Amino acid sequence: MAFDIGLVTLVLGVAAWTIGARETFAAVVGFVAYGLLLALVWVRLAAPDVAMTEAALGSGLTGGLLLGASTRLARTDGPAAIEKPSAIMRLAAAVLCTLVSAGLAALVLLMLEPAPTLAPRAMANIAATGLSNPVTAVLMAYRAIDTLLETVVLLLALVGVWSLARDRVWGGLPGPYHRADPHGLLTFTAQILVPIGILIGIYIFWVGSVAPGGEFQGATVLAAMWIIASMAGLVDAPPVTRRWLRLALIAGPALFFAIGLAGFAIAGGFLAYPESHAKLLILMIEVPVTLSIATTLALLVAGPPERAPAR
Amino acid sequence: MTEGTLYGLCSAVLVGLGLFGLIMHPEPLRKILAFNLVGGGVFLLFGVVARKGAAAGLGGDPVPQALVITGLVVAFAATALAVALLARLFQETGRATLQADE
Amino acid sequence: MPGSATAGGFLLVLAIVLPVAGAMLSLVLGGRYAERIALTVMPTGVVVAVAIGAIVWRTHNVLQYFVGKWDPPLGVAFRADGLSATMIVTAALLICGIGLFARAQFSLPRCVEERAPLVFWILLLTVWGALNAVFIGCDLFNLYVALELLTFAAVPLVSLDGRAETLTAALRYLLFALFGSILYLLGAVLLYGAYGTLDMVLLSGRIRAEPAAWAAISLMTSGLLAKAALYPLHLWLPPAHAGAPSPASAVLSGLVVKAPFFLVVRLWFDVMPRLPEHAVAQVLGGLGAAAIIFGSLVALRQVRLKLLIAYSTVAQIGYLFLMFPLAVKPETGHPWSTAAWTGGVLQAISHAFAKAAMFMVAGLIAEALGHDRIAGLAGVSRVLPITVFAFALGGLSLMGLPPSGGFVAKAMLLTAAVAAGQWWWAVVVLTGGLLAGGYVFLVLVRALADASEPLNLLSTISPGRQAVVAVLALAAVLLGFVPLRPFELLQIGRPDIAIGGLR
Numbered sequence: 034m035a036f037d038i039g040l041v042t043l044v045l046g047v048a049a050w051t052i053g054a055r056e057t058f059a060a061v062v063g064f065v066a067y068g069l070l071l072a073l074v075w076v077r078l079a080a081p082d083v084a085m086t087e088a089a090l091g092s093g094l095t096g097g098l099l100l101g102a103s104t105r106l107a108r109t110d111g112p113a114a115i116e117k118p119s120a121i122m123r124l125a126a127a128v129l130c131t132l133v134s135a136g137l138a139a140l141v142l143l144m145l146e147p148a149p150t151l152a153p154r155a156m157a158n159i160a161a162t163g164l165s166n167p168v169t170a171v172l173m174a175y176r177a178i179d180t181l182l183e184t185v186v187l188l189l190a191l192v193g194v195w196s197l198a199r200d201r202v203w204g205g206l207p208g209p210y211h212r213a214d215p216h217g218l219l220t221f222t223a224q225i226l227v228p229i230g231i232l233i234g235i236y237i238f239w240v241g242s243v244a245p246g247g248e249f250q251g252a253t254v255l256a257a258m259w260i261i262a263s264m265a266g267l268v269d270a271p272p273v274t275r276r277w278l279r280l281a282l283i284a285g286p287a288l289f290f291a292i293g294l295a296g297f298a299i300a301g302g303f304l305a306y307p308e309s310h311a312k313l314l315i316l317m318i319e320v321p322v323t324l325s326i327a328t329t330l331a332l333l334v335a336g337p338p339e340r341a342p343a344r
Numbered sequence: 345m346t347e348g349t350l351y352g353l354c355s356a357v358l359v360g361l362g363l364f365g366l367i368m369h370p371e372p373l374r375k376i377l378a379f380n381l382v383g384g385g386v387f388l389l390f391g392v393v394a395r396k397g398a399a400a401g402l403g404g405d406p407v408p409q410a411l412v413i414t415g416l417v418v419a420f421a422a423t424a425l426a427v428a429l430l431a432r433l434f435q436e437t438g439r440a441t442l443q444a445d446e
Numbered sequence: 447m448p449g450s451a452t453a454g455g456f457l458l459v460l461a462i463v464l465p466v467a468g469a470m471l472s473l474v475l476g477g478r479y480a481e482r483i484a485l486t487v488m489p490t491g492v493v494v495a496v497a498i499g500a501i502v503w504r505t506h507n508v509l510q511y512f513v514g515k516w517d518p519p520l521g522v523a524f525r526a527d528g529l530s531a532t533m534i535v536t537a538a539l540l541i542c543g544i545g546l547f548a549r550a551q552f553s554l555p556r557c558v559e560e561r562a563p564l565v566f567w568i569l570l571l572t573v574w575g576a577l578n579a580v581f582i583g584c585d586l587f588n589l590y591v592a593l594e595l596l597t598f599a600a601v602p603l604v605s606l607d608g609r610a611e612t613l614t615a616a617l618r619y620l621l622f623a624l625f626g627s628i629l630y631l632l633g634a635v636l637l638y639g640a641y642g643t644l645d646m647v648l649l650s651g652r653i654r655a656e657p658a659a660w661a662a663i664s665l666m667t668s669g670l671l672a673k674a675a676l677y678p679l680h681l682w683l684p685p686a687h688a689g690a691p692s693p694a695s696a697v698l699s700g701l702v703v704k705a706p707f708f709l710v711v712r713l714w715f716d717v718m719p720r721l722p723e724h725a726v727a728q729v730l731g732g733l734g735a736a737a738i739i740f741g742s743l744v745a746l747r748q749v750r751l752k753l754l755i756a757y758s759t760v761a762q763i764g765y766l767f768l769m770f771p772l773a774v775k776p777e778t779g780h781p782w783s784t785a786a787w788t789g790g791v792l793q794a795i796s797h798a799f800a801k802a803a804m805f806m807v808a809g810l811i812a813e814a815l816g817h818d819r820i821a822g823l824a825g826v827s828r829v830l831p832i833t834v835f836a837f838a839l840g841g842l843s844l845m846g847l848p849p850s851g852g853f854v855a856k857a858m859l860l861t862a863a864v865a866a867g868q869w870w871w872a873v874v875v876l877t878g879g880l881l882a883g884g885y886v887f888l889v890l891v892r893a894l895a896d897a898s899e900p901l902n903l904l905s906t907i908s909p910g911r912q913a914v915v916a917v918l919a920l921a922a923v924l925l926g927f928v929p930l931r932p933f934e935l936l937q938i939g940r941p942d943i944a945i946g947g948l949r
Binding site: 037078086135151180247326 | 346347348349350351352353354355356357358359360361362363364365367368369370371373374376377378380381384387388389391392393394395396397398399400401402403404405406407409410411412413414416417418419420421422423424425427428429430431432434440
């Protein structure tokens, strides 16, 4: 319990730092620390799958994205150029937010314990899915439609990011060109780290059916490895018009839809799995989905096309 | 007080802090940061509900945990889109602010 | 138990899968095929939508489907009652019209892929799929994902032309939308924590009047109000809808902004009808009234046509929220709430058609004249007569003049207001109509005036496009001609509360 109190104090302290820091860069660094501490909290809440996702995606990739943004935008006018809200506004907002927090805290204290839960129902039906990780069962079987729509959401976010390219560089390469010293430390580290990271990513995805892990966590690790490799200059982003790139992006959602529609024929419903082949079908969905999500996440961090395609 | 309740109170404070940052900070990048903070708090509350729903031999209710994973991915996508918009706006105008010129 | 899945439920799945699959196919085939794929998906989608409506109408029952054959609370359900079916058909027809109109602007050249057309068709199809997901969703978290999909598809439409103003507008829109989503999600978390399910039908049975439910409905409603741009959270709408290309503005003002309103109706009438909500309903109505007055007054002062139309959207959204205080059953027990409910929904539908047509008119005028300044509209009626006529038809609906869907909608709201003894809403409706008349005539008078010098046309507008616009505007008017029987479609599957009124 003392550990938990200490952890909560740290989390709130870092969160306050993130909101209150004057420099954006300091705030982003605080945010990354906040994400990692949250991952610890998730472990304490007996949610290792979420802890992994928070650490890799919520803290790692998001932090990378925001750090990149804060350095790029650092060349703006100084803070003096932006009008700060008046003291009265700050006071009013502070009062409002304190009320919201107090209200939520009261609701937390009033919460039922034990809370109404779907755990028994999830476990009762898990044998039919062929999985033993209940969180994966929820993601890929019981609420597969949410996961399916979520892959589409990711893809659409990428289309939105790509739509911000200037017309003349459409079809070009995302992100700036990273020049790294081929004999430097970054390249050396990347050359060692990336292959190991890819193996770890694949393992995390593979083991998700029986242990904490799964496609999102694995895909995030794979995307992170690509980002490291591209920052070290080992690989470059492909032009966005490449057919194979687009196929890689939609392979996951497309197969998800296809197997879902096949469910009409083989199991009597959209996204239904026949009990005998459930695990196989789920695996057949997960492999392309992991690939697509890894590609989408990496490209989301890379940004819109900025360099014209080579003619 | 159980650990679940403690983290629940933590999430309440996080939501308030993040909302304050979202409303008060004029710079869009700080707003995006604050939005992620609020998101983290809301997901944490979900996790507390999951923890309080431990049953059937599990440490927590798997349904909210799965929903949080989905929510984390959606939040990342939102952040990526917002950052890309902001970066492009900066490219066009040289400023990263929502203040209109009108 | 919510009951079993009904025959024909697979159509609900198709309503989402078809447009989304089309969008993904466009992404992979790219370049030249996106437009053709969209134009193939559109009629098919209309067929699916009409089929859903026909089944609901014929069986007088709700169409239900459990995805993956898992029942709620563990699984996710899709549910289409009369209201959903009506909105699905409206969306399908409107998107088809917008697609036909947009062909000229976003056609894809033969050999090279261009950014704006490809992105436009992908986003339009995705908006359609996301809208259908919102209309048939029965699970609060599934609806959250659908709302996010809708936002991510709508925001880049605003900044499609890449100018600084539209980029700013898109970013502001995104931030407001994300603020709304997170409040919505917070409310959903509280509901799950209290009742152990996120399925709307199950929740309606389990909900009691306690702090968690109160907090949840307040949070979720506030979040959805930010997305629906109800005063005072409307700041993002005018620059966003005015800055988008006109087919995009049509879909944004016509449909995208109605989806959060639809969810507020679902929350209040389907999920939480047993919570006494007099006071909060009056607040919603008050905000709606403020939106009507403020939006119309600011619209009168606009210099640019698209901004005038966008502020008009802010005002017309206010009418939608007048429905809430009027659907509350007064102590004497008169069921005028049905009229209010039907009036609100009809307002949503007729405004969708009318506003889409008006934005397309603004687009055609801008293409022809090279600008959309109201002061410079003189002589346009000679050059684009059908277009100006379409604007007038749409204006009928906005003003609430007969014959039009808007007239029937506002008349129902007026009747309900008077019968419920809440005459102040009647005053607001009438004032709103007058002000709308003001800004519609402002435009028409200029357009019908003779030009002092001959107009310099930048491009010729094909009569086909003008015809599409006119048909949509006509649809808004025709809604006022239909006898009351089709409104029974709206009543199918409605909870008794909505017929009897909120207590």
